[in-house]
Amino acid sequence: MIPPKLPEDITQVITHWPDTAQKTFHHLRQIIFDTAASNPQVAPLSEALKWGEPSFLTKTGTTLRIDWKARSPDEIGLFVICRTDLLDQIRAMYPNAFRFEGTRALYLRLDAPIPEQAVAYLATRTQTYKL
Amino acid sequence: MSTLMPPAHPFDDDKLKEECGVFGVVGLKDAANFVALGLHALQHRGQEAGGIVCHHPEHGFNNARRFGYVRDNFTKESLMKTLPGPLAIGHVRYSTAGSKGAAIRDVQPFFGEFSMGGAAIAHNGNITNADSLRKELIERGSIFQSSSDSECIIHLMARSLQRNIPERMEDALRRVEGAFSVVAMTRTKLIGVRDPHGVRPLVLGKLGEGWVLSSETCGLDIIGAEYLREIKPGEMVVITEDGGVESSFPFRPQPSKFCIFEHVYFSRPDSIIGGQSVYETRRQIGVELARENPVEADLVCAVPDSGTPAAIGFAHESGIPFGMGIIRNQYMGRTFIEPTEQIRNMGVRLKLNVNRSLIRGKRVILVDDSVVRGTTSRKIKEMILDAGAAEVHFRIASPPTAWPCFYGVDTPQRDKLLAATMTEDEMAEHLAVDSLKFISLDGLYRAVGEAQGRDSSCPQYCDACFSGEYPVVPADMMEKGFEMKAAE
Structure with a gap:
């Protein structure tokens, strides 16, 4: 599917990211929207800034955030709410796809291919977390 | 150019060999008997070994795995009496020499005991990233019992944190690349899944109050089941005796790539594929x-x-x-x-x-x-x-x-x-x-049935054996040195 137009406030945020991070963000966003579109159980997906980070929200799930941080310039992060067991679920199935940090962060290197299956799995689990 | 021919095994007819057929039944008394008949009809998909797993509410899971034809093993009353219950799945397998066919431990269905109960799986297809999955799983503590690629599915299910077997199977199959038509069972459910490209066939049928899954429609015909429909590419069906069929599409959608050679050779001519008679x-x-x-x-x-x-x-x-x-000579098969x-x-x-x-x-x-x-x-x-x-x-x-x-x-x-x-x-x-x-x-x-011929920009079938265009990258084989066709 073609994702909706990126909200202006998110555009303003990612404009300050390096080109590789912006490109990776758009690729991840495509996977996230594709995943939601392929599952009729998932409620409509919306985008907003949460804690200043581009975020994907749906009533059937829990928020997934994406951010690039200058202190770790070679990676892009995907963040979930730390009270969930989502990272355990992802780690169980895709132990080598991400660099895991605590109970809330998964990092991808910007110079490596995106593990599409693993990202789609993360998207599915966040989008259906309340089902 | 030399015209010398290599010596051939007299029973080797120099044909490509389909490696598996799968069959499952829920909701019929002594389901294993129906599975045996179904496997007999699917014998052309695999002649070297077969197996059946069944479940009975009082006797639990039972299984039998044998080398040889279905008719030579699963017609014996003494054996079939050990396979009671209204839910059963089965598998026939073809393999070649060496590690592919030497051991009974490689014969499916595979069974695993999980915290929420047991499950068995039968797989038709081939997992193209099985080597890397196996390596990763062994490093994480899995103990493999066979040399089969299909066993990865059971171990991946064991790793999943989902609450029930179908969800765990969904998790496991997300990690699997290649072709899979899987028939599986729990204590109460019959499950059928096809990979997102739908490379190998799988059909759904109904017999009385029971439900049937089969690689081909000829497996339905032999037991008198009504053909309902094909399981769609990327579809998972979960069937219970009294609850009917629940369908979902858990994988990222991909273009359909059914194996065109199923039409040419693998499937039986009396089967129906895509609404068309194979004959x-x-x-x-x-x-x-x-x-x-x-x-x-x-x-x-x-x-x-x-x-x-x-x-x-x-x-x-x-x-x-x-x-x-x-x-x-109809009696000189592979012996x-x-x-x-x-x-x-x-x-x-x-x-x-x-x-x-x-x-x-x-x-x-x-x-x-x-x-x-x-x-x-x-x-x-x-x-x-x-x-x-x-x-x-x-x-x-x-x-x-x-x-x-x-x-x-x-x-x-x-x-x-x-x-x-x-x-x-x-x-x-x-x-x-x-x-x-x-x-x-x-x-x-x-x-x-494609009146305009092949769509070279997105072929309607998997025709890799003819074209060299593989819909799923054969990762393990490339690791071993296989070279894909260069882009034109």
Whole structure:
């Protein structure tokens, strides 16, 4: 599917990211929207800034955030709410796809291919977390 | 160019071999009996071993796995009595020598005990990232019991943190690349899943109050089940005895890539694929073949049995009479006899014989479904000439098989495929026939119902064995040095 137009406030945020991070963000966003579109159980997906980070929200799930941080310039992060067991679920199935940090962060290197299956799995689990 | 042929096993008919057939039943008393019949109908998909797992509310899970034909094992009352219950799945397997077929531990279905209960799986297809998955799982503590790629699914299910077996299976199959048509069961559920490309077949049927999953519709016919529909590419169905069928599509959608060779050879001619009779498709392949590659001759003969429908179509379109010039001994299948040198030298004569009185003095068109290594084709040609034929013209109902299949078919290495190393003219010279022609890829697509032929930008089928265009990257094989076709 073609994702909706990126909200202006998110555009303003990612404009300050390096080109590789912006490109990776758009690729991840495509996977996230594709995943939601392929599952009729998932409620409509919306985008907003949460804690200043581009975020994907749906009533059937829990928020997934994406951010690039200058202190770790070679990676892009995907963040979930730390009270969930989502990272355990992802780690169980895709132990080598991400660099895991605590109970809330998964990092991808910007110079490596995106593990599409693993990202789609993360998207599915966040989008259906309340089902 | 050398014309020496490698010595062939007399029971090796130089065909590509489908590696598995799967079958499952829920909601019928003594379901394993129905599974045995279903597997018997699917025996062409795998002749070397078979297995059944069943569940009974009081007796729990039971299983039996045996080498050999279904009819030689799963017809014994003493064995079938040990497989009670209203829910059962089964598997037939073809394998070659060595680690692929040597051990009973490799025979499916595989069973695993999980915290929420047991589950068994039967898999048709091939997991193209199985080596890397196995390595990763072993490093994380999994203890494999077999050398089968399919066992990865059970271990991935064990890793999943989901709450029930279908969800765990969903998790596991997300990590799997390649082709899979899986029939699985828990204590109460029958599960069917096809990979997102839908490379291998799987159909749903109904018999009385029971539900049936089968690789092909011929498996439904034998037990009198009604054919309902195909399981769609990427679909998972979870069936309970009283709850009916729940359908979901858990994987990222992909373009459909059903194996076109199922139409040509693998499936039984009495099966229905995509709403089309396999027999009728094969007959139409013969029609297209005759249109593309006419030749003056007196008689059209099939290389039995798989070439027969195409030969009938060829004869009909060309107006040349069809005759049974080659007779197949139906009782000389793949056996467990290790032949002596003397028997080995008899070669294909053990399996095929020429109808001399029909052939003598005639210009013969021989229609076969495929040429793999060319070993059998050449011997058949010699038999026809020995019988007094004036000319031999080979017409092949598939394009040249120039690439190995990595999605559940046993194929020789690429350098053993005749079409990988020779042009059509060179193959004709090598086989020493008067002419050799293959159906074109477009002609094959037209025969399977694609009026405009093959869409080269996004082929409607998996035709990798002919085109070298693999819909799923064969990761393990590339790790071992396999080189994909360079982009044109």
